Amino acid sequence: MEVRVANVRKEFDRFPALHDVSLDIRSGELIALLGPSGSGKTTLLRLIAGLERPTRGKIFFGEEDASLKSIQERNVGFVFQHYALFRHMTVADNIGFGLKVRPGATRPPAEEIRRRASELLDFVQLSGLEKRYPAQLSGGQRQRVALARAMAIEPAVLLLDEPFGALDAQVRRELRRWLRDIHDTTGHTTIFVTHDQEEALELADRVVVMSQGRIEQVGTADEVYDTPNSPFVYGFIGDSSSLPARVEDGQVWLAERPIGLSAPDVPAGAATLFFRPHDVELLDGCGGCIAGTVVNSRRVAETRRVELEVGGDRQRVEIELPIDHAAANKSRIAFRPRKWKLFPRAD
Amino acid sequence: MSNATTRTGWRFRQPSVIPGFGLTLGFSLAYLTLIILIPLSGLAWRSAALGWADFWRIALDRRTLHALEISFGTALIAAAVNVVFGTIVAWVLVRYQFPGRRIVDAMVDLPFALPTAVAGIALTTLYAPNGWLGKPLMALGIKVAYSPLGIVMALIFIGLPFVVRTVQPIIEEIDKEVEEAAATLGASRFQTITRVLAPGLLPAVVTGFALAFARGVGEYGSVIFIAGNLPNISEIAPLLIVIRLEEYNYAAATAIAAVMLALSFLMLFVINLLQSWSRKRYG
Numbered sequence: 001m002e003v004r005v006a007n008v009r010k011e012f013d014r015f016p017a018l019h020d021v022s023l024d025i026r027s028g029e030l031i032a033l034l035g036p037s038g039s040g041k042t043t044l045l046r047l048i049a050g051l052e053r054p055t056r057g058k059i060f061f062g063e064e065d066a067s068l069k070s071i072q073e074r075n076v077g078f079v080f081q082h083y084a085l086f087r088h089m090t091v092a093d094n095i096g097f098g099l100k101v102r103p104g105a106t107r108p109p110a111e112e113i114r115r116r117a118s119e120l121l122d123f124v125q126l127s128g129l130e131k132r133y134p135a136q137l138s139g140g141q142r143q144r145v146a147l148a149r150a151m152a153i154e155p156a157v158l159l160l161d162e163p164f165g166a167l168d169a170q171v172r173r174e175l176r177r178w179l180r181d182i183h184d185t186t187g188h189t190t191i192f193v194t195h196d197q198e199e200a201l202e203l204a205d206r207v208v209v210m211s212q213g214r215i216e217q218v219g220t221a222d223e224v225y226d227t228p229n230s231p232f233v234y235g236f237i238g239d240s241s242s243l244p245a246r247v248e249d250g251q252v253w254l255a256e257r258p259i260g261l262s263a264p265d266v267p268a269g270a271a272t273l274f275f276r277p278h279d280v281e282l283l284d285g286c287g288g289c290i291a292g293t294v295v296n297s298r299r300v301a302e303t304r305r306v307e308l309e310v311g312g313d314r315q316r317v318e319i320e321l322p323i324d325h326a327a328a329n330k331s332r333i334a335f336r337p338r339k340w341k342l343f344p345r346a347d
Numbered sequence: 348m349s350n351a352t353t354r355t356g357w358r359f360r361q362p363s364v365i366p367g368f369g370l371t372l373g374f375s376l377a378y379l380t381l382i383i384l385i386p387l388s389g390l391a392w393r394s395a396a397l398g399w400a401d402f403w404r405i406a407l408d409r410r411t412l413h414a415l416e417i418s419f420g421t422a423l424i425a426a427a428v429n430v431v432f433g434t435i436v437a438w439v440l441v442r443y444q445f446p447g448r449r450i451v452d453a454m455v456d457l458p459f460a461l462p463t464a465v466a467g468i469a470l471t472t473l474y475a476p477n478g479w480l481g482k483p484l485m486a487l488g489i490k491v492a493y494s495p496l497g498i499v500m501a502l503i504f505i506g507l508p509f510v511v512r513t514v515q516p517i518i519e520e521i522d523k524e525v526e527e528a529a530a531t532l533g534a535s536r537f538q539t540i541t542r543v544l545a546p547g548l549l550p551a552v553v554t555g556f557a558l559a560f561a562r563g564v565g566e567y568g569s570v571i572f573i574a575g576n577l578p579n580i581s582e583i584a585p586l587l588i589v590i591r592l593e594e595y596n597y598a599a600a601t602a603i604a605a606v607m608l609a610l611s612f613l614m615l616f617v618i619n620l621l622q623s624w625s626r627k628r629y630g
Binding site for chain 2: 084097
């Protein structure tokens with residue numbers, strides 16, 4: 001089922017949580033809503049589910065205007081961050097709940113509901129736990145039951161709110177791969193919210209990066225990582241360093257010196273230079289480079305990450321060096337970013 | 348979730364690393380003995396002095412039986428009524444914001460604080476055949492004051508806060524997400540309440556029922572004013588005990604008291620079993 005969010009605005013007590021958000025989601029896509037807390041990602045998910053009503057704008061499921069439908073009629077599978085399992089019901093009853101509450105005509109017979117619950121339990125790899133109560137399951141198992149419960153109603157869209165938020169790192173990684181498999185098998189249109197960029201980039205077909213109630217960028221993992229379209233996205237996705245710079249005559253200037261980067265397409269004026277710490281080339285002499293004094297050096301996995309103080313006003317940037325590089329404190333290092341981007345800055 | 352670890356069955360729970368298990372257990376037992384067990388055994392002792400034949404004669408006396416029936420019957424009905432309406436009151440107080448909510452919330456506690464005699468007199472004035480409510484009800488052929496119905500009214504008044512105050516915190520704890528989950532799965536509001544929320548409230552409701560019931564059985568002050576106290580019609584067991592005491596018939600008084608005690612204990616025990624069953628199942 002395609003989902004289309006058209007110019008949606010949401011206010012809570014006059015405080016805007018979403019400003020004029022539009023988003024097209026293709027059928028069968030796995031989409032991540034990624035952003036820091038307060039960016040409006042959960043609000044957007046709840047609006048799609050019908051748990052909140054938009055202040056303005058519409059949400060379409062296929063051709064139908066879902067804004068006119070109640071939550072019950074929308075037929076969405078929603079997995080809550082804390083699972084929200086019914087704790088007085090067994091696992092099987094939890095999964096069968098959505099079928100049991102259907103009106104008489106469309107409700108499958110009890111035997112069929114039981115069979116379906118059992119099938120779904122097999123599917124989420126929890127066979128044989130039908131009779132358990134949620135309190136008797138581990139966090140990861142509860143998460144799977146919540147997913148099975150949401151899938152039991154054959155939802156038009158599957159919505160997951162921070163699905164792995166409450167789990168430890170190992171279980172998270174495992175469930176992440178498993179969710180991808182499930183998505184590929186069932187083909188449900190799936191939208192999940194996360195603040196973990198690694199999770200979003202690894203799992204989703206497309207990532208929606210949000211900040212302060214707006215969508216900053218929508219794209220594949222490659223697109224948002226390699227061609228971020230705003231300072232926020234550059235700073236939020238992956239590691240980045242930034243320096244205040246200036247553009248003059250198509251050249252990038254840092255303080256009073258050009259640093260050997262040409263930017264013919266960027267209008268002259270103040271700008272911020274962004275680059276990735278690992279994507280720099282080290283230079284010997286400095287006839288057009290960024291030079292700084294090492295103030296801090298840390299070993300991170302297969303590289304050494306050093307913090308430099310650059311220029312008279314001691315701006316700090318991070319770059320990565322090979323581990324055998326002798327980056328002792330107070331030594332000077334000269335480098336130039338290989339890939340970088342300038343965003344104009346007003347000041 | 349938390350009570351999964353406390354189900355240890357019939358054995359002492361493992362003493363924790365915090366010292367003082369022996370001391371605290373000893374203190375609790377000594378305290379309970381002093382405050383509850385000794386006075387109650389005095390009661391048993393006193394009624395034992397009667398001898399079996401006399402004891403049964405008094406216990407099975409028509410007037411005694413009737414008084415017991417009235418006491419336990421009205422307490423059960425009142426507790427049942429309170430369970431329904433007390434739960435609704437608690438629900439409204441937790442779920443809705445309305446002007447004066449805090450005042451209503453405070454008012455629920457009034458039956459706790461008010462001297463019961465005052466409550467009894469107020470209710471009697473209201474429901475007496477010439478009272479504000481008594482008159483129109485009388486015209487409809489319903490006699491409230493000076494009948495068992497009046498006792499039920501008084502016990503409803505007395506027992507309400509017990510139900511409200513036990514159920515209220517549990518309603519406050521209901522996770523909003525659980526209701527939302529039920530809604531996304533297609534459950535109507537009614538189905539959400541009956542199938543998802545009510546079972547979670549059951550243990551607290553049973554506790555509230557037990558407290559209101561126990562209070563109702565022992566209630567004296569408010570009831571004697573509104574009941575009319577006609578032997579075999581609207582005479583409660585606690586009053587009968589007082590009557591016997593005033594006749595200096597201590598043996599008969601203790602005998603009735605002993606029967607009441609045994610019955611109360613039995614019923615509370617059953618309710619407790621019910622409670623632990625529902626807690627296990629729904630907690």
